[in-house]
Amino acid sequence: MTVTATPSRTAALVRPVRTRRRPDVVRSRVAAWVAVGVIGLFGLAPIYWLLVTAFTPDEKAFSFPPSLIPTEITLEHFVNLAKNEKLFGYLVNSVVVSLITAVLSVIVSAYMAYAFSKFRYRGRTSLMHLVLASQMFPQALLLITLYALFSATGLLGAYTALILSFTTFTLPLCVWMLKGIFDTVPSSLMEAAAIDGASRWRTLHQVALPLSAPGLVAAGLFAFVRAWNDFIFALTLADPERQTLPPGLVHTYLGEFQTAWPDLMAASFVVSLPVIAAFMFLQRYLVGGLTAGAVKG
Numbered sequence: 001m002t003v004t005a006t007p008s009r010t011a012a013l014v015r016p017v018r019t020r021r022r023p024d025v026v027r028s029r030v031a032a033w034v035a036v037g038v039i040g041l042f043g044l045a046p047i048y049w050l051l052v053t054a055f056t057p058d059e060k061a062f063s064f065p066p067s068l069i070p071t072e073i074t075l076e077h078f079v080n081l082a083k084n085e086k087l088f089g090y091l092v093n094s095v096v097v098s099l100i101t102a103v104l105s106v107i108v109s110a111y112m113a114y115a116f117s118k119f120r121y122r123g124r125t126s127l128m129h130l131v132l133a134s135q136m137f138p139q140a141l142l143l144i145t146l147y148a149l150f151s152a153t154g155l156l157g158a159y160t161a162l163i164l165s166f167t168t169f170t171l172p173l174c175v176w177m178l179k180g181i182f183d184t185v186p187s188s189l190m191e192a193a194a195i196d197g198a199s200r201w202r203t204l205h206q207v208a209l210p211l212s213a214p215g216l217v218a219a220g221l222f223a224f225v226r227a228w229n230d231f232i233f234a235l236t237l238a239d240p241e242r243q244t245l246p247p248g249l250v251h252t253y254l255g256e257f258q259t260a261w262p263d264l265m266a267a268s269f270v271v272s273l274p275v276i277a278a279f280m281f282l283q284r285y286l287v288g289g290l291t292a293g294a295v296k297g
Contacts, residue, residue: 054078054266061262077266087267089241090248097159097234097244098227101166105174105223106216108167113178114204118190128179135172142168143236150237157239165233170223177222181215182208221282225275245271 053061055073081087116128146165150156155164185208193203209216231246238244240251249271253264 050265050269053262054269056262058262077262078270080263081267081270084252087245087248087252090243090245091271093159093238093242093248094228094244097162097166098224100159100163101170101227102220102224104163104167105170106220109171109174109178109219110209110212110216112171112175114182114208116175116179117182117185118187118208128176131172131175135169139232143233146233147236156237157242159238159242161237162227162234162242162244165237166223166227166230169230170226174219174223177219178212178215181212185211217282221278224278228275 052068052070054077055075056070057072057074057076060070060072112131116124142165146161146168147156150161150164155161189207189211190203193207194200198206228244229246230244231250234244235247235250238247243251249264249267253260253267
């Protein structure tokens with residue numbers, strides 16, 4: 001006697017077995033989402049309050065109790081910002097200093113990181129740790145030292161003083177970031193290039209650097225943001241005509257007896273837009289650059 005399975009019986013036989021999620025897994029996911037929500041709220045709340053203040057009229061900005069949702073919106077503060085020619089000068093200074101700092105940091109740190117990654121010599125590990133240890137000096141100590149150095153060399157007040165000081169901050173982390181990325185470049189590619197007759201210089205520029213492009217972009221973006229946001233060194237080492245936006249905003253909107261908070265919030269929002277746009281445009285390069293080499297010592 002032959003038994004033939006009906007379609008419904010076959011479907012019942014191949015029906016996937018439903019597995020019940022364990023309660024601890026569900027609780028872990030809920031806790032993770034709650035943590036992400038709290039951290040996101042903590043990070044976005046100041047930005048939201050900055051936007052609310054920027055679009056609120058002066059007479060409503062300090063009303064009590066404060067309103068989370070503005071009842072009246074104005075663009076007056078953004079119009080005032082567009083009419084302020086002095087702030088445009090600070091913006092040009094920020095762009096010039098930040099771009100040159102980013103380019104200089106990437107060039108110098110790329111050569112240093114390649115030397116740390118692909119060459120073996122005595123004292124290499126100690127020198128790497130020394131480079132990283134320089135990041136641990138207090139900024140006040142570095143500020144005094146750099147001020148005396150630039151004053152003695154006649155560079156105090158010039159763009160050069162800002163660019164060199166910003167580069168000293170960004171180099172250690174850029175070197176370590178790029179060193180991890182160069183570690184992921186297979187040495188067999190370098191050996192193949194050498195067999196084909198390429199010099200070390202050509203191997204670096206035509207093999208290692210193109211393969212490390214995401215890391216170079218990430219290092220450049222880190223240096224750009226670091227220079228863009230600095231306040232204390234730009235205030236101390238540069239002339240008033242060469243200061244960048246952070247001290248420029250303070251000079252423009254913070255007075256001895258009164259502070260124009262709505263105008264300051266509007267200017268801060270506009271100033272943040274280039275950095276936000278850079279992060280959004282280069283996000284995939286930044287993530288790839290920061291995570292490359294994370295699983296290789």
